[in-house]
Amino acid sequence: MGCCTGRCSLICLCALQLLSALERQIFDFLGFQWAPILGNFLHIIVVILGLFGTIQYRPRYIMVYTVWTALWVTWNAFIICFYLEVGGLSKDTDLMTFNISVHRSWWREHGPGCVRRVLPPSAHGMMDDYTYVSVTGCIIDFQYLEVIHSAIQILLSLVGFVYACYVISISMEEEDTFDFIGGLDTHSYYQDHVELKPVKPVEISNDIEPEMRLLNLT
Template sequence: MGCCSGRCTLIFLCTLQLMLAVERQVFDFLGYQWAPILSNFFHIILVILGLFGTIQYRARYIMVYTVWAALWVVWNVFLICFYLDVGGLSKDSDLLTFNISAHHSWWREHGPGCVRSDVFQTPPGVGATATSTGESHGYFTVTGCLLEYQYVEVLQSAVQILLALLGFVYACYVVSAITEEEDSFDFIGGFDPFPLYHVNEKPSPLLLKPMYQST
C-alpha cells in the first residue's frame, strides 16, 4: 500500500482523532464531567491501538478500533440528544456527573464571547423566614455568548461522529487489504514450512562409496 493509500488516510484520521480527544478531555476535566472523561479515556487508548495496528500492519488491532468507532458514534449521538433535550433527556441534569455533583459543561460559563456576572441574592420563591434571617445565595448569569454552550458540545460531538465514520470505513478497507496481502503471500508458500521446491539434503549412498582405481 502506497503513501496515498487508505492506510495513510487512516493514520491521518487516527492522529486527528487523538488530538481532538485530548483537547476534549482537558475541557471535560475542567467541567468535572465524569462520564465524558471516562469515555474519552477509553477513546484515546483505542485510537492509539488502531494507530499502532495501522502502522504495524496488525489487522486484529484495527478490527478492535473498528468496533470502538461504531460505539463511539453511538455515544456521541447520545451526547447530542442530551444537550438538545431530546427523548426526555435534559442538559440541566447531573447525568454526566453520575449525580455526585452539580457541575455542568465548562463551555457554559467560558464559551466564545460569554461574560459571567456573579449575583448574590435570595432565590425567588423563598419564604419570609429565609429572608428575615438574612440568608442569601450566590447565583451567576452568563451573557453575550456568541454560541450557547449546548451547541458547542453538539458541534464537538458532530465532528467526532464524522471522524469516527470515516475511520470506520477506512479501517474496514485497510483490514481487507492487509488480509488479501496475507492470503496472497500464503498462496505462494510464504508461510509454508515445507517449500514446494524442497532440496533433499540427505547425502546419496553413491557419494559415500569409495572409488577404487584399477592398476
C-alpha cells in the same frame, strides 16, 4: 499501492482523532464532566492502539479500533440527544457528572462572548450553586458547542471506520496472495515432503598401517 495510501490516510486520521480527543478531554476536565472524561480516556487508548496496529501491520488491533468507532459514534449520538433534550433527556441534570456534583459544561459560562456574573446568594443558598451565576451575551449557547464537538467526533469516527475496513481488507488480500504464490504454505510443504536418507557411517580400515610398515622395511 492502495494499501500504503489507505494506511497513510488512517495514520493521519488517527493523529487527528487524538488531537480532537485531547482538546475535548481538557474542557471536560475543566467542567468536571466525569462521564465524558471516562469516554474520552477510553477513546484515546483505542485510537493509540489502532495507530500502533496500522504502523506495525497488526490487523487485529485495527479490528479493535473498528469496533470501538461504532461504539464511539453511539456514545456521541447520545450526547447530542442529551444536550438537545431529545426523548425526555434534560441538559440540566447531573447525568454527565454521575450525580456527584452540580457542575455543568465548561462552555456554559466560558463560551464565545459569554459574560459571567455571580449574583448574591439567598439565605439558604451556597456560592458554588449555579443558580447564582448569571451568564449573558453568549454568541453560541453551550449545548450547541457540545453538539458541534460530538458531531465532529462522529464524522471522524465514520471516516476512520471506512478507512480501517479498507486497510483490513487489503491486508487480508495481500496475505492470501502471498500464501497462494508460494509463501509460508510452500515452505512448509517442502519441509513436510523432503525425504531424509540415512547416511551410512564410513569405516576406516586399520589394514593400511601394516602395509605401510612392509613398504618401509623393503
